[in-house]
Amino acid sequence: MIDSRLQKLADILVNYSCAVKKGDNVLIQDTGIEPAFDRALVKAVHKAGGRAFVTLRDKALDRALLLDAPVEQLELQAEFERARMDKMQCFIGFNAWRNLSSWSDLPGDKLDLYNRNIWKKVHIESRLPKTRWVVLRFPSPAMAQMASMSEEAFEDFYFNVCTMDYARMSKAMDPLVELMEKTDRVRIVAVGTDLSFSIKGLPAVKCDGKLNIPDGEVYSAPVRDSVNGTISYNTPSEHEGFTYENIRFEFKNGKIIKATSNDNDRINRVLDVDDGARYVGEFAIGVNPYITKAMKETLFDEKIAGSIHFTPGNAYDNCFNGNRSSLHWDLVLIQTPEFGGGEIWFDDRLVRKDGLFVVPELVGLNPDKLKG
Numbered sequence: 048m049i050d051s052r053l054q055k056l057a058d059i060l061v062n063y064s065c066a067v068k069k070g071d072n073v074l075i076q077d078t079g080i081e082p083a084f085d086r087a088l089v090k091a092v093h094k095a096g097g098r099a100f101v102t103l104r105d106k107a108l109d110r111a112l113l114l115d116a117p118v119e120q121l122e123l124q125a126e127f128e129r130a131r132m133d134k135m136q137c138f139i140g141f142n143a144w145r146n147l148s149s150w151s152d153l154p155g156d157k158l159d160l161y162n163r164n165i166w167k168k169v170h171i172e173s174r175l176p177k178t179r180w181v182v183l184r185f186p187s188p189a190m191a192q193m194a195s196m197s198e199e200a201f202e203d204f205y206f207n208v209c210t211m212d213y214a215r216m217s218k219a220m221d222p223l224v225e226l227m228e229k230t231d232r233v234r235i236v237a238v239g240t241d242l243s244f245s246i247k248g249l250p251a252v253k254c255d256g257k258l259n260i261p262d263g264e265v266y267s268a269p270v271r272d273s274v275n276g277t278i279s280y281n282t283p284s285e286h287e288g289f290t291y292e293n294i295r296f297e298f299k300n301g302k303i304i305k306a307t308s309n310d311n312d313r314i315n316r317v318l319d320v321d322d323g324a325r326y327v328g329e330f331a332i333g334v335n336p337y338i339t340k341a342m343k344e345t346l347f348d349e350k351i352a353g354s355i356h357f358t359p360g361n362a363y364d365n366c367f368n369g370n371r372s373s374l375h376w377d378l379v380l381i382q383t384p385e386f387g388g389g390e391i392w393f394d395d396r397l398v399r400k401d402g403l404f405v406v407p408e409l410v411g412l413n414p415d416k417l418k419g
Contacts, residue, residue: 051085052206054389056260057087059210060139061095064181064257069096071136074178078104079143081185089140091138097137106149111358112150113157125164132173143185147193147343151288155316158287162320167373176364183209183260184346194342208337208347213256216263216334216417220253222408223265223332230393233330235355237382237389239279239295242357244269246330254331263335264352269327272301278357279415281386282341282348282379290343291311294378296359303328303359318359323372328362331355332391332399333379336414345377352414353383353402 061067072090077085080103092099113121132138149159174180184190191201231247232348246267253416256262280294291314297305303325308314333354341348349356360374383402391399398406403413410416 050087051067052210053084053087054091055210057084057091059213059256060181061079061088061091061097062258063213064260065137065139065179065270066124067095067097069090071097072134073097073099073137074132074135075099075101076104076138076140077101077143078106078141079145079185079187080105081141081143084185084235100131100135104383104387106145110150110153113153113161116160118160121160121164125168128165128169129173132169133177135174135178138174138178138180140180140182141185143187144189144193144344145187147189147285147290147370148288153288159320162373171361171373171375180258181258181260182346184344191346192340193344195326204337208261208335211261211335211337213262215254217255219417220255220265220334223412224251224253224336225391226398226406226408227265229268232392232394234392235278235357235380235389236392237279237380238387240277240282240380240389242274242276242278242298244275244327244330246270246275246331249368252363252366259346259350261338261347261350263338263352264331264333264356266329266331266363266366268329268362268366268370269301271326271370272322274298274301274327278380280378280380282354282381284345284348284376284378285343286317286376298327317374319372319378321372323370324360324374326360326370326372327357327358328360328368328370328372329358329373329377331358331377334412334417336417337364339383341379341381345379348379349377351379351381353399354379354381356380 075088099252116316186202186205228251235242249267251267254262254264283292292309294308296303314408333351335350338351356377356379358377360372362368362370388401
């Protein structure tokens with residue numbers, strides 16, 4: 048018997064997020080081994096007429112493989128994983144965290160090999176542009192701990208957030224999409240932040256449960272060389288097993304010319320992985336009313352109501368500003384009063400102050416309206 052909450056979430060992922068059709072090949076990638084959810088997903092895929100394929104992964108096992116894998120092994124792994132991904136029409140990937148630091152002691156050269164082979168060739172070059180995909184996290188004790196909640200309370204929070212009315216949110220996003228696509232100059236102001244850039248000529252894309260669960264953002268990308276100023280992120284970010292804090296970037300003509308954090312050497316190594324990593328591939332505004340604080344989990348944190356994220360690395364194909372990289376690192380700045388406040392300006396017009404939209408056409412995206 049499959050738990051009703053699992054089946055409801057699986058149905059959303061299969062029928063709404065990926066819109067699985069008869070004859071579609073659907074790859075389900077489970078990192079953390081959650082067979083009950085896998086069964087719910089397989090059932091939903093088959094009911095929709097698709098063909099389900101399942102891969103089970105474990106972060107500790109992957110660590111053991113990466114520690115001693117020669118270059119040739121990762122190149123071969125990328126080759127056959129890419130060949131399989133090329134046969135898929137849909138991808139559903141989820142991670143049930145057991146240990147947030149499971150990769151924290153992997154040497155930098157091993158992480159770089161993984162990113163340049165598996166991540167870049169399989170996911171950035173094949174999955175992202177060629178499949179209808181959705182990625183999410185699955186509730187686990189580690190995630191409950193990150194959120195400073197009991198496991199039971201976190202599960203209730205998780206399923207409320209992940210099964211919300213995304214169709215309603217989608218409709219409320221339309222005026223923001225329209226406004227962003229008319230905008231040239233953007234200015235972001237917050238504690239330790241004064242950042243300016245252009246989004247002229249680049250599309251705005253609403254994220255309404257199609258690619259991520261939970262969801263709730265509208266993104267564009269800066270004109271690649273237009274970014275100038277500084278940004279100080281006020282949320283921690285877990286990346287490759289290490290938790291970064293107090294991240295601050297200085298930009299000149301689009302490029303990060305100075306990067307600092309709680310580990311300056313480590314963050315600069317991340318940004319030196321390739322030429323595109325010091326340029327920005329995404330600018331997004333978070334609007335999910337049920338997510339109000341960071342928990343070091345990007346798929347939740349980047350959707351925080353009253354936040355933005357400004358992402359060094361690869362740009363998405365559907366909002367391509369010319370930047371390619373094996374890195375795509377969503378870093379979050381919250382602008383609500385509890386986090387110091389802040390402002391977003393579009394073409395010298397104040398559109399959001401202290402996390403709340405202040406122009407009439409956008410007030411429908413404020414938390415009280417979205418919760419209804």
